[in-house]
Amino acid sequence: MHPLHFLSLLLAFISLSAAQSTGDSFCSSLVCVSAVKTSSKVTYTLSRPSASQDSDPGFGWIAIGFGSAMANSPMVIAWPNSDNSITLSQRSASSRTQPTVTSSPSSVATLETAQSLVDSSNSTISFSFDDTSAAAAVSLIWAYSATNPSSSSASANLMQHRDAGTFSLDLSKALDGATPTSTGTATATSGPQSTQPSSSEPYTELQRVLIAHAAFGGLGTMIFIPLGVVIARLLRTFWPRWIVAHWVVHVVLSLPFIIIAFALGIRATNLTYGPEASHFFSDHRRMGLVLFLLLFLQVIFGSVIHWTPASHRSKGVFKGKSIQNLLHPLLGVAILAVGWATCWLGFDEWELFSGLGPVSRGVRIGWVVLLGIFALVYLGGLALLPRQFALKPDRQLRHQDSKEQYSLRERPSPPATS
Structure with a gap:
């Protein structure tokens, strides 16, 4: 992970640890998601693994959804913009289609600017939800695309995700003031085929x-x-x-x-x-x-x-x-x-x-x-x-004449009379 990203994450967890924070984290080969729970809110941080950055730099967009399947799961989709701003888009979908913006989500995601970082090589995006409930395990889905929407609008068209999966985080895990090291109970299932070609073939x-x-x-x-x-x-x-x-x-x-x-x-x-x-x-x-x-x-x-x-x-x-x-x-x-x-x-x-x-x-x-x-x-x-x-x-008449001629040719001759 980029040193600046690690520093931003470290400062975020240290600042939250005084409030008896709990949380967990998960990493796939394409995305990392960490969550920190306090008595008043849950903060999620999205980033790219350093190993993935070496072969596939950039951020594109990353999404997490609260549920075990894409359909009807409230989602937060995040991406950095060319002016170093960050877009959070809360969406949902009734099936496996491009999700649409939720105009009035039941929980509003708030961008944590102090814990977020945008640079040319990678980005770390943090956002939080108000949450006073008891800490517990939560099931989530994730998705990643290397193609940035090239628009800061929350309703921008999204390039289909390169991969996706499911995972779970145990938000009751105690933190020791450092970044959680657990990978959660992830079952990162294979999602749709990648839209990015590998080095060995020109097209997916x-x-x-x-x-x-x-x-x-x-x-x-x-x-x-x-x-x-x-x-x-x-x-x-x-x-x-x-x-x-x-x-x-x-x-x-x-x-x-x-x-x-x-x-x-x-x-x-x-x-x-x-x-x-x-x-x-x-x-x-x-x-x-x-x-x-x-x-x-x-x-x-x-x-x-x-x-x-x-x-x-x-x-x-x-x-x-x-x-x-x-x-x-x-x-x-x-x-x-x-x-x-x-x-x-x-x-x-x-x-x-x-x-x-x-x-x-x-x-x-x-x-x-x-x-x-x-x-x-x-x-x-x-x-x-x-x-x-x-x-x-004229053509109908010629067609009728030809049919009659054909009929005459095929008609059997009368028997000979004695």
Whole structure:
């Protein structure tokens, strides 16, 4: 531990020892938590182990929560800021999602500035709660991220934790005026996969999953789905086999890519928060679910339309087109919009969960350019609607003629008469 950090901790415990202090401490490979109990309050101090600092300097943020699981445990999340100030954020979460700020916590954490220290290599943050109850054992959870929120706001977005676990402290242990040396009864369980790459590999498992998710999802939503829509809009008036190309793009490319992206998104959430976590807690994730379901529905809907004889469909309600034939393209445009929105919302989550920095401005510009290109092409294709409606009766007649000719060829010859 840095000498200045040790001195600040030592002064804190000496000043509290006169009040018949009791307390305990815990250290994992990433964080250290100590607690000192007096007759009026409990003071918690968060720091990084010196061994961890050698290979992974910095503080990022550290959180402790009062309970045995993340869900519904009151938390205090602390981090140093660039101006050497310290932010304490009291939050909670109903499941394994990013916790939100608790506006009126039952116990308010007070920053102990005299016992806290911020410097360029490490920080020690102390805070206290008013507590006049008898000292006893307390169950806690901890979490650590090496990525600082880069904001002093208590509601700042947090990069997902690198690791997490549970431990307990016995606040009835007597102190001898020095820093407690007990490690408590810690059971530091392994949390989500690290978002920081080790020296032996360029990316963590979570980062590899997110990169693949972005690749499959981006190609599916920004290239293949729009391509299938444009094929149906433009080529149907010029190429009788347009339906084959439309089918191949959506069934062979769009649908598998979206299925893979969806599965990778589920895997990323499991790596981040655990398999029991709620998966659809953000706009990006909810839109992804809607896209997944609508695309499946559209493929089924289109197949039913294609293989259902025209005579069995509903009667034409507009320009001779049945309700099914009207709804199918409208649903396609809706899927196109949902896909593009899902992709854009994913840009906002990339920095928060990948640890690889924000999405570059060039990628966002590329999104806008592609959107503009496909929009212009599709709107231009609407000018072909009169030609489409004019060709429709002629194609239906040719289709009926071919069916009759086929029927005549297959019809058995009458028996010969004597």
